[in-house]
Amino acid sequence: MTTQQLLEQIQLKKSFLCVGLDVDLNKIPSHLLATEDPIFEFNKAIIDATHDLCVAYKPNTAFFEAYGIKGWQSLQRTIEYINANYPQLFTIADAKRGDIGNTSSMYAKAFFEDLNFDSVTVAPYMGKDSVEPFLAFENKHTIMLALTSNEGAFDFQTLSVNGTELYKQVLETSKSWKNSHNLMYVVGATKAEYFTEIRKIVPDSFLLVPGVGAQGGSLSEVCKYGLNSQVGLLINSSRAIIYASNKEDFAEVARNEALKMQQEMEEILSLNV
Amino acid sequence: MTTQQLLEQIQLKKSFLCVGLDVDLNKIPSHLLATEDPIFEFNKAIIDATHDLCVAYKPNTAFFEAYGIKGWQSLQRTIEYINANYPQLFTIADAKRGDIGNTSSMYAKAFFEDLNFDSVTVAPYMGKDSVEPFLAFENKHTIMLALTSNEGAFDFQTLSVNGTELYKQVLETSKSWKNSHNLMYVVGATKAEYFTEIRKIVPDSFLLVPGVGAQGGSLSEVCKYGLNSQVGLLINSSRAIIYASNKEDFAEVARNEALKMQQEMEEILSLNV
Numbered sequence: 001m002t003t004q005q006l007l008e009q010i011q012l013k014k015s016f017l018c019v020g021l022d023v024d025l026n027k028i029p030s031h032l033l034a035t036e037d038p039i040f041e042f043n044k045a046i047i048d049a050t051h052d053l054c055v056a057y058k059p060n061t062a063f064f065e066a067y068g069i070k071g072w073q074s075l076q077r078t079i080e081y082i083n084a085n086y087p088q089l090f091t092i093a094d095a096k097r098g099d100i101g102n103t104s105s106m107y108a109k110a111f112f113e114d115l116n117f118d119s120v121t122v123a124p125y126m127g128k129d130s131v132e133p134f135l136a137f138e139n140k141h142t143i144m145l146a147l148t149s150n151e152g153a154f155d156f157q158t159l160s161v162n163g164t165e166l167y168k169q170v171l172e173t174s175k176s177w178k179n180s181h182n183l184m185y186v187v188g189a190t191k192a193e194y195f196t197e198i199r200k201i202v203p204d205s206f207l208l209v210p211g212v213g214a215q216g217g218s219l220s221e222v223c224k225y226g227l228n229s230q231v232g233l234l235i236n237s238s239r240a241i242i243y244a245s246n247k248e249d250f251a252e253v254a255r256n257e258a259l260k261m262q263q264e265m266e267e268i269l270s271l272n273v
Numbered sequence: 274m275t276t277q278q279l280l281e282q283i284q285l286k287k288s289f290l291c292v293g294l295d296v297d298l299n300k301i302p303s304h305l306l307a308t309e310d311p312i313f314e315f316n317k318a319i320i321d322a323t324h325d326l327c328v329a330y331k332p333n334t335a336f337f338e339a340y341g342i343k344g345w346q347s348l349q350r351t352i353e354y355i356n357a358n359y360p361q362l363f364t365i366a367d368a369k370r371g372d373i374g375n376t377s378s379m380y381a382k383a384f385f386e387d388l389n390f391d392s393v394t395v396a397p398y399m400g401k402d403s404v405e406p407f408l409a410f411e412n413k414h415t416i417m418l419a420l421t422s423n424e425g426a427f428d429f430q431t432l433s434v435n436g437t438e439l440y441k442q443v444l445e446t447s448k449s450w451k452n453s454h455n456l457m458y459v460v461g462a463t464k465a466e467y468f469t470e471i472r473k474i475v476p477d478s479f480l481l482v483p484g485v486g487a488q489g490g491s492l493s494e495v496c497k498y499g500l501n502s503q504v505g506l507l508i509n510s511s512r513a514i515i516y517a518s519n520k521e522d523f524a525e526v527a528r529n530e531a532l533k534m535q536q537e538m539e540e541i542l543s544l545n546v
């Protein structure tokens with residue numbers, strides 16, 4: 001998918017919501033556990049109930065890998081279901097991968113070719129040659145960690161380097177990499193005040209923003225500092241939507257939560273972009 | 274496996290060799306491609322031919338994920354084969370994972386429980402709460418990236434922070450984390466001169482050292498600066514061993530390459546530890 005197509009979806013739906021699919025068998029409605037593939041059935045119901053309110057889905061690979069081969073099958077069925085039924089949705093493999101060049105090439109093949117995701121999240125620690133293999137894929141997007149939403153973000157990401165902070169250096173350096181136009185960045189919502197500085201470095205890039213909802217980030221604060229003229233934000237919500245109910249009405253309740261966020265976003269867009 | 278059991282294996286075999294299983298279908302002997310599971314058949318033959326010369330195997334998850342569900346099945350069969358037939362071997366899931374706490378817990382479950390690896394490699398960028406969930410597993414080991422063997426290592430890892438370098442800060446900070454006795458570190462062989470400084474920070478930790486062989490690192494240089502009184506090194510070689518021949522004799526030739534490294538290690542151990 002091109003960035004332009006993503007933007008068109010945002011404009012059409014008046015939403016820049018990404019729904020995170022972090023499916024934990026201990027948290028889903030118990031009636032699903034009797035089905036052959038509870039993770040997929042859960043995802044399918046969530047996707048069918050929310051696809052017109054969001055522009056992206058973000059399966060978190062850890063929650064599939066934890067169930068071994070069955071989990072990987074659920075991941076494959078989930079992405080195939082989205083691509084077959086809602087091809088206009090932007091898909092993110094939240095995998096946080098990154099390794100030396102020939103290994104990153106294999107990860108890129110796994111997520112862009114074998115599973116056919118539109119994008120994958122990667123970690124920057126190993127530098128240029130660990131990320132460039134992902135960037136080589138046309139109309140695929142590589143979403144690199146910059147400033148994350150967790151407490152540990154302050155261990156290294158905000159350390160002072162070269163008179164700036166590490167996450168800013170990561171942003172700056174990455175702009176010089178080959179095919180850097182295929183980069184987006186993860187910036188946590190729990191640090192809304194940082195968006196002003198980040199927008200000085202990457203004014204035009206899409207930012208994937210976790211941390212709204214369960215982790216305590218504020219949508220309006222993030223938008224205040226993070227929106228650009230092309231929207232430029234994908235706001236992820238996982239637990240606050242998918243686990244809003246763990247009863248038989250879970251998909252309907254998830255839709256209501258997604259709708260609330262979409263409506264907030266519509267209002268923000270009407271005022272700002 | 275405990276660290277003590279790993280050390281006993283090293284002393285018994287006079288080897289601290291780790292064989293990396295980075296299996297690319299384009300590089301393995303063509304006669305294996307007709308089998309039902311070529312990746313597993315290749316690994317099995319390599320393992321059977323080298324298990325008495327090495328102390329660890331390191332499947333690289335990217336090379337399995339690239340083949341989707343079939344690849345994940347090959348990974349599962351490989352680790353099950355090692356655990357069933359050579360339980361004294363230390364197993365490393367080279368996965369470079371790391372995410373917010375609840376997600377890292379799922380990755381830990383995937384590799385320590387579902388697949389039953391002894392250890393997993395992780396990336397440090399997201400800090401303490403992204404690594405501690407792995408450290409909570411008793412007699413399991415978490416091998417964190419410190420200074421990697423690739424060119425991109427110099428993009429961020431060696432940047433100056435707090436009057437030191439980022440990778441040193443990563444090492445230093447990680448020592449304060451809960452259950453840090455379960456930490457080992459990745460330090461690339463291509464930077465042998467750095468081992469002296471690293472040993473000042475983590476004198477007792479095991480270091481997993483990629484980069485000998487195909488990437489150009491020197492075994493004797495690494496040992497000169499990196500060995501400690503409990504050996505403290507696991508030297509990985511992947512391509513130089515497993516792809517030494519791509520003909521029907523591949524396992525035998527791999528054994529010869531592993532034997533050369535084991536003999537070098539035996540000599541080094543006889544002089545140093």
